[in-house]
Amino acid sequence: MQESTAVAATEEVAIPFAVEMRDITKTWPGVVANDHVNLKVRKGEIHALMGENGAGKTTLMNILYGLIHPDSGEIYVNGQLAHITGPRDAIRLKIGMVHQHFMLIPPLTVAENIVLGHEPGSVRSVYDVKKAREIILALSKQYGLPIDPDIRIERLSVGLQQRVEILKVLYRAADILIMDEPTGVLTPQETFELFGVLRGLAQQGKTIIFITHKLREVLELTDTITVLRRGKNVGELVTKDTNQAEIARMMVGREVLLRVNKTPAHPGPVILHVENLHALSDRGLEVLHGVSFDVRAGEILGIAGVEGNGQSELVEALTGVRKVTSGKVTITQVKDGQAAEPRDLTTLGARAEREVGLAHIPEDRRGSGLVV
Incomplete structure (x- = not known):
């Protein structure tokens, strides 16, 4: 041996x-x-x-x-x-x-x-x-x-x-x-x-x-x-x-706690409402087919899917980078616990959406996220 x-x-x-x-x-x-x-x-x-x-x-x-x-x-x-x-x-x-x-x-x-x-x-x-x-x-x-x-x-x-x-x-x-x-x-x-x-x-x-x-x-x-x-x-x-x-x-160089204790979520009112959203891809084909969902205050919403199923286009449509062909996107600002009137974002550009509090961290942070 x-x-x-x-x-x-x-x-x-x-x-x-x-x-x-x-x-x-x-x-x-x-x-x-x-x-x-x-x-x-x-x-x-x-x-x-x-x-x-x-x-x-x-x-x-x-x-x-x-x-x-x-x-x-x-x-x-x-x-x-x-x-x-x-x-x-x-x-x-x-x-x-x-x-x-x-x-x-x-x-x-x-x-x-x-x-x-x-x-x-x-x-x-x-x-x-x-x-x-x-x-x-x-x-x-x-x-x-x-x-x-x-x-x-x-x-x-x-x-x-x-x-x-x-x-x-x-x-x-x-x-x-x-x-x-x-x-x-x-x-x-x-x-x-x-x-x-x-x-x-x-x-x-x-x-x-x-x-x-x-x-x-x-x-x-x-x-x-x-x-x-x-x-x-x-x-x-x-x-x-x-x-x-x-x-x-x-x-x-020291002990690290790798466990996270997740507390129950208590979401507030709806602040982002997406209703029957349609948009085209760069090739002119419909890539968003009537997408609808709500996001509440204090909530983390995950959007999953295999690459090429419209996730990127959805984000671009929500943030004013991609034109929406039909449907509706509204945002409701909440201040001191009080909700304001919903504001229609569907036809606003990216700059106007930033002004009402909608921000975007892009997938390609170096190519699309640089502001000079």
């Missing part, structure tokens, strides 16, 4: 890590972002890099991808010392990164974004459009990432834009994929689909580094975990042998 254990241990040592970062240090004025951090990730595993906001997770991965240069430390890729001075070096080493804020050009098509800078050519053309489409469709089928290569990025949901980003790094033959907070802007259904894709990639030998601070997702998806706290590596865990409480304690 001891002999077989020794042989297994020897084989484990002999297999190089897909990524090994040794004593990585990076400082900014007054801040130590990474303090002699060590990270080891095995080939074909999904490895979580966890920590609170500001723990140094993204800085460490930006160093691996060549966007930031460390003050000191070494990086090994597949057992070989790597000199990464920029993203081009990382791509050459088959490292790809899907950033938290996507690096896509909205007016260009899916295909144009994926091949940008690495366009397939032919004898007759510098950019062979047909060949690009064929490559992208083949990649989509191989990795279970269906997408229309001819649609413009600006017409895609956030979840589909992320799919394009993943295809972009796979098109560049990445074997090591860095996913920076990939579920931060996704719906639960999109998150479920993403996890299926990542598991499939790992089964095909890809190595996934998954940056997050969401405990449940880590326990559901990953194989191993590294936890950063205030720029330092405070421990490595095997996912199947740990739990939310242990991870949370490592992240913040």
Whole structure:
């Protein structure tokens, strides 16, 4: 028994890590972002890099991808010392990164974004459009990432834009994929689909580094975990042998109460009334078919559905961004416990709706939520 254990241990040592970062240090004025951090990730595993906001997770991965240069430390890729001075070096080493804020050009098509800078050519053309489409469709089928290569990025949901980003790094033959907070802007259904894709990639030998601070997702998806706290590596865990409480304690350095005692709701009067609402999609097809509901003061109303079933269009119609073809939306302001007369919002624009107290945090906060 001891002999077989020794042989297994020897084989484990002999297999190089897909990524090994040794004593990585990076400082900014007054801040130590990474303090002699060590990270080891095995080939074909999904490895979580966890920590609170500001723990140094993204800085460490930006160093691996060549966007930031460390003050000191070494990086090994597949057992070989790597000199990464920029993203081009990382791509050459088959490292790809899907950033938290996507690096896509909205007016260009899916295909144009994926091949940008690495366009397939032919004898007759510098950019062979047909060949690009064929490559992208083949990649989509191989990795279970269906997408229309001819649609413009600006017409895609956030979840589909992320799919394009993943295809972009796979098109560049990445074997090591860095996913920076990939579920931060996704719906639960999109998150479920993403996890299926990542598991499939790992089964095909890809190595996934998954940056997050969401405990449940880590326990559901990953194989191993590294936890950063205030720029330092405070421990490595095997996912199947740990739990939310242990991870949370490592992240913040103390015991954390993970249970929420939810008190019974006592909603007030109706403040938002939606009646028989109809609206068209961008393609001129009816996407809202007589939607009706009420929202009461002090109430949280959830709207669920698989992507493409009108949730985004409903929010746009309610907030004056999308034209309503028929139906009615009214808001009732409540002051000092007294309800005012309902006000019709159906034909008001976004600015007028803000003035009466209706606010909107958009799905794509970076693309649609910036006010300058």
